[in-house]
Amino acid sequence: MADIVEEEASEVEKAAEARPITPIYKGPGPNFLTQLMRIAVSIAVPLIAFGILYWAGTVLLDEDANRLLVVVMALIIGVLGVFGLFYAMNWLTMRLPERYRHYVLPFVFVGPAIVLLTIFLVYPTVITFKLSFQNAQGEGFVWFENYVDIFTDSGTLEALRNSVLWVIIVPALAVSIGLGFAVLSDKLGSKGEAFSKSFIFMPMAISFVGASIVWRFIYNFRPEGFGEQIGILNGIWTAIGNEPVAWLLQEPWNNFYLMVILVWLQVGFAMVILSAGIKSVPDDIIEAARIDGAKELQVFWRIIIPSISSTLVVVLTTIIITVWKVFDIVYVMTSGEFGTSVVAERMVTEFFTFGNEGAGAALAVVLLVAITPLMVLNVRRFQAQEAQR
Amino acid sequence: MTTTTAAEPATQSEYVPEKRGFWAGVFYRWPVKLVIMIVVVIWIIPTLGVLISSFRPPADVDASGWWTVFSNLGSNEWTLSNYSDVLSSEGFGNSFLNSLSVTIPATVMPITIAAFAAYGFAWMEFPGRQWLFVLVVAMLVIPLQMALIPLLRLYTTINLNGTFPAVWLAHTGFGLPLAIYLLRNYIGSLPSSMMESASIDGATPFETFTKLVVPLSVPVLASFAIFQFLWVWNDLLIALVFLGGEPDVRVITLALNNLNGSRGQAWHLLTAGAFITMALPLVVFLSLQRYFVRGLTAGSVKG
Numbered sequence: 001m002a003d004i005v006e007e008e009a010s011e012v013e014k015a016a017e018a019r020p021i022t023p024i025y026k027g028p029g030p031n032f033l034t035q036l037m038r039i040a041v042s043i044a045v046p047l048i049a050f051g052i053l054y055w056a057g058t059v060l061l062d063e064d065a066n067r068l069l070v071v072v073m074a075l076i077i078g079v080l081g082v083f084g085l086f087y088a089m090n091w092l093t094m095r096l097p098e099r100y101r102h103y104v105l106p107f108v109f110v111g112p113a114i115v116l117l118t119i120f121l122v123y124p125t126v127i128t129f130k131l132s133f134q135n136a137q138g139e140g141f142v143w144f145e146n147y148v149d150i151f152t153d154s155g156t157l158e159a160l161r162n163s164v165l166w167v168i169i170v171p172a173l174a175v176s177i178g179l180g181f182a183v184l185s186d187k188l189g190s191k192g193e194a195f196s197k198s199f200i201f202m203p204m205a206i207s208f209v210g211a212s213i214v215w216r217f218i219y220n221f222r223p224e225g226f227g228e229q230i231g232i233l234n235g236i237w238t239a240i241g242n243e244p245v246a247w248l249l250q251e252p253w254n255n256f257y258l259m260v261i262l263v264w265l266q267v268g269f270a271m272v273i274l275s276a277g278i279k280s281v282p283d284d285i286i287e288a289a290r291i292d293g294a295k296e297l298q299v300f301w302r303i304i305i306p307s308i309s310s311t312l313v314v315v316l317t318t319i320i321i322t323v324w325k326v327f328d329i330v331y332v333m334t335s336g337e338f339g340t341s342v343v344a345e346r347m348v349t350e351f352f353t354f355g356n357e358g359a360g361a362a363l364a365v366v367l368l369v370a371i372t373p374l375m376v377l378n379v380r381r382f383q384a385q386e387a388q389r
Numbered sequence: 390m391t392t393t394t395a396a397e398p399a400t401q402s403e404y405v406p407e408k409r410g411f412w413a414g415v416f417y418r419w420p421v422k423l424v425i426m427i428v429v430v431i432w433i434i435p436t437l438g439v440l441i442s443s444f445r446p447p448a449d450v451d452a453s454g455w456w457t458v459f460s461n462l463g464s465n466e467w468t469l470s471n472y473s474d475v476l477s478s479e480g481f482g483n484s485f486l487n488s489l490s491v492t493i494p495a496t497v498m499p500i501t502i503a504a505f506a507a508y509g510f511a512w513m514e515f516p517g518r519q520w521l522f523v524l525v526v527a528m529l530v531i532p533l534q535m536a537l538i539p540l541l542r543l544y545t546t547i548n549l550n551g552t553f554p555a556v557w558l559a560h561t562g563f564g565l566p567l568a569i570y571l572l573r574n575y576i577g578s579l580p581s582s583m584m585e586s587a588s589i590d591g592a593t594p595f596e597t598f599t600k601l602v603v604p605l606s607v608p609v610l611a612s613f614a615i616f617q618f619l620w621v622w623n624d625l626l627i628a629l630v631f632l633g634g635e636p637d638v639r640v641i642t643l644a645l646n647n648l649n650g651s652r653g654q655a656w657h658l659l660t661a662g663a664f665i666t667m668a669l670p671l672v673v674f675l676s677l678q679r680y681f682v683r684g685l686t687a688g689s690v691k692g
Contacts, residue, residue, distance in 0.1 A: 077494060082497070082498050082501040082502060083501050086501070086505055087595075090593075090595040094593065094595075105513070105594055106509050106513040106514070106515035107515065108505075109505045109506060109508055109509030109513060109594070109598075110505070110506045110509035110510060110513075110515070110521075112502050112505070112506070113502050113503060113505070113506035113565055113569060114506075114521065116502065116558070116561060116562045116565055117525070117528065117562065117565055117566070119543075119562065120536060120540065120558070120559065120561075120562025120563060120565075121528050121531055121535075121536060121562060121563070121566070122528075123539065124535060124536035124537075124538075124539035124540055125531060125535050125536070127538070127539035127542075128535050128536070128538060128539055131538060131539070138538075138542075177428075181425070181428060184421050184424055184425055185425055187418060187421050188418075188421070188422070188425065192422075196425050196426075196429050198678070199429045199432050199433050200428070200429065200432050201678075201682075202432075202436070202671070202674070203432070203436070204674070205619060205667070205670040205671050205673070205674035206436075206623070206667050206670065206671075207622070207623030207624075207625070207642050207666060207667070207670070208623065208625065209623075209625050209642045209645050209646050209649075209666065210623070210642075210645065210663050210666045210667050211435075212649075213439070213645060213649060213659055213660075213662070213663040214435045214436060214438075214439050214663060215435060216649070216653075216659075217435075217438060217439060217442070217656060217659070217660065218434075218435055218438065220656070227451070227452070228452065228453050228454065229454060230450065230451070230453065230454050230455070230656065231454075232434065232438055232454060232455075232456060235454045235456065264432070264435065267432075272682055321530055324532075325532045325533065325534070327534075327625075327626055328625045328626065331625075331646075332625075332646055332649060344532070344534055347534045348534065348537070348626065348630075351537065351538055352629075352630065357538055360537075360538060361538055363534070364532065364534040364535045364537070364538070365535075367532045367534055367535065368531065368532055368535050371530050371532065374530055375527050375529075375530045375531075378526060378527070378529060378530060379523055379526050379527055382523070382526045383523070
C-alpha cells in the first residue's frame with residue numbers, strides 16, 4: 001500500500017502541472033436546423049438504447065432455465081450494446097454535411113449522459129419537491145402539512161435526533177481513529193505499515209448488509225439459562241461476571257452500537273486518505289521543528305494537522321454525506337425500532353412500507369436540503385481547482 | 390515513504406537499523422506496535438468470527454461461541470454443508486448469478502457513457518459546457534432517496550419495474566456524476582498537443598477517443614470500474630425498490646436480508662450467507678487494491 005500512496009502524491013503533482021483545457025473542435029455558429037438536429041440526436045441515442053435494453057430485459061426475464069446464459073447475455077449487452085450505440089450515432093453524424101457535423105458531434109458524446117442525468121436525477125428531484133407538498137397518494141396539495149408533521153411527530157423527531165447524533169459521532173470517531181492509525185503505522189517499517197493497513201481497510205469492500213449481519217452476530221444475546229452466549233460481546237461480558245445484555249434493545253445506547261458498525265466500515269477510508277496527506281507533508285519542515293526542540297505531540301498538532309487541514313475537510317465531508325444517507329444498517333439491524341430510526345431509513349419506511357408518498361418525499365427533501373451546504377462547498381472547491389489549472 | 394524512514398536516523402543518532410539484533414528489532418517502538426496490533430485484532434475479530442462459524446456444524450455454532458475453537462484445537466469438526474445449504478435451498482446460488490447480471494452491465498454502462506461525455510466536456514466546445522459540468526459536480530451529493538418515488542412511478546407506467554434493465558439504468562444514472570467527474574479530470578489533463586496532432590493527422594474525434602484517449606485512460610477507468618462494481622454489488626436500496634424480492638431476480642444482498650428476516654437465529658446459515666456475499670468484493674478488493682485506493686482518493690467527493 002505504501003507505493004500506492006506515493007503514486008497518489010505524484011498524480012496530484014501531475015494534475016497541478018496539467019495544462020489548461022483548450023477545446024480543439026470548434027464548430028461554426030449555431031443555426032436553427034443544427035440546433036434541431038442536435039436535440040434530435042441527443043434524444044434519439046438514449047431512446048434507442050432504452051428500447052434495446054427493454055427488449056433484452058424481457059428476454060432475460062423469460063429465460064428461467066439457464067442463469068449462466070443470462071449473465072453472459074447481460075455482459076454482452078452491457079459491453080457491446082452501449083458502445084455500439086455510440087458508434088452508430090457517430091457514423092450517422094459523419095454522414096452529415098461538414099458544416100453541421102462539427103456542431104452536432106459534441107452532443108453525440110455528451111448527449112446520452114445529459115439525458116440520463118436528466119431522467120434519473122434532475123426530473124426526480126423536481127417531482128419529489130412537488131410530491132412533498134401533496135398527500136399520501138400524491139394527489140391534491142396539502143402544502144406544508146408534511147413538513148409540519150416531520151417537525152411535530154415524535155417518531156420523525158426521534159429519527160432527526162438520531163441522524164444528527166450519527167452525523168456528529170461517526171465522522172468524529174472514524175476520522176480520529178483513522179488519523180491515529182495513519183500516524184502510528186507511519187512509524188513502522190513499510191511492510192508492517194502496508195500489512196496492518198490492509199486489515200483496517202478491508203471492511204471497505206463489505207456491504208452494509210453483510211456488515212450488519214457480522215455485527216448482529218457480535219451483539220447476539222441469549223437470556224440467562226437459554227444456552228451459552230454465542231455473541232462475542234456477551235461472551236466477554238458474562239465471562240467477567242455480568243448478566244448477559246440485549247445490546248440492541250438498550251435505548252438510547254443501541255444507537256451508539258449501530259454507529260460502531262459504520263465506524264468499523266469507514267475508518268479504513270479516512271486512514272488511507274489521511275495517510276496520503278501526512279506523507280505529503282514536507283520532511284524538512286518536520287525536521288526543522290524537531291531540531292528546534294518540538295516534541296512529537298507538538299509536531300503533530302502544530303505542523304501535521306494544519307498541513308493536512310484541507311484533506312481533513314474532504315474526508316469529513318465525504319463521511320458526513322455517507323452517514324447522513326445511511327439506510328441499510330438500521331434497516332437490517334433493527335428496522336428502525338427500539339428508538340433507532342434515522343431520517344434516510346424513515347424515508348424508505350414511510351414511502352415503501354406505509355405507502356405514504358407525501359411524507360416520504362418531504363423526508364427526502366429534508367435529506368437534500370440539509371446536505372446542500374456540502375454541495376455548495378463541493379462546487380466551490382471544484383471551481384477553485386479549475387482556477388488553478 | 391522511503392523519504393520518511395531515511396530521515397529518521399539523521400535526527401536520532403542512537404538509531405542505527407542495521408545494528409539492531411532480532412529481539413531489539415521486535416521490541417523497538419513496542420508501544421506503537423502494541424497499539425497497532427490491538428486495533429488490528431479488534432478490526433479483524435468481527436469478520437473472523439463469521440468466517441469460523443460458517444465452517445462449523447450447525448449444532449456447534451448453536452452450542453458454543455466460535456472463539457472456543459481455539460481452546461480445543463484438534464477436536465473441532467468442520468463442514469461445508471452450511472455453504473451448500475445456503476447456495477441451494479436458500480437460493481443464494483441463483484442470487485449470486487442475479488447479482489452478477491445486475492452488476493456487470495451496471496458497471497460497464499456508466500463507464501462507457503461517462504467516458505464519451507468526459508471527452509466531450511474536456512476537449513469539445515459547445516454552448517453550456519462550463520455550467521453543465523458544474524451541475525454534474527453539484528449532482529454528486531444528491532441523495533438516492535430523492536429519486537426513488539418519481540422513478541418508481543415512471544417505471545410502473547412503462548412497465549419496467551422488477552426487470553434487470555430498470556436497475557441497470559438506475560445504477561447508470563446514479564453512477565454517472567462521479568464517473569464523469571473523475572474521468573473528465575483525468576482526460577482533461579492529457580496533453581493538448583497530442584489531441585491537436587491527432588486532429589492534424591486526420592483522425593476524427595471518435596477515432597481520437599477510441600484509439601488514443603481510452604488506452605491512455607485505463608488507470609482511471611479501472612479505478613472507477615472497481616468503485617462502481619463494489620457499490621452496485623453491495624447495494625441494497627436500489628435492488629429492493631426497483632427489482633424486488635422475487636426469487637428469479639433477487640440479488641444477493643436482498644437474499645441475505647431476507648434470510649436475516651426469516652431465519653434470524655440460524656447463525657450457521659447467516660454466517661455462510663454473509664461470507665458468500667462478501668467473497669467476490671473481497672477478491673476484487675484484495676487483487677486490485679491499488680486501483681481501488683486510487684479511485685477512492687480521487688473520488689472522495691462521491692455523494
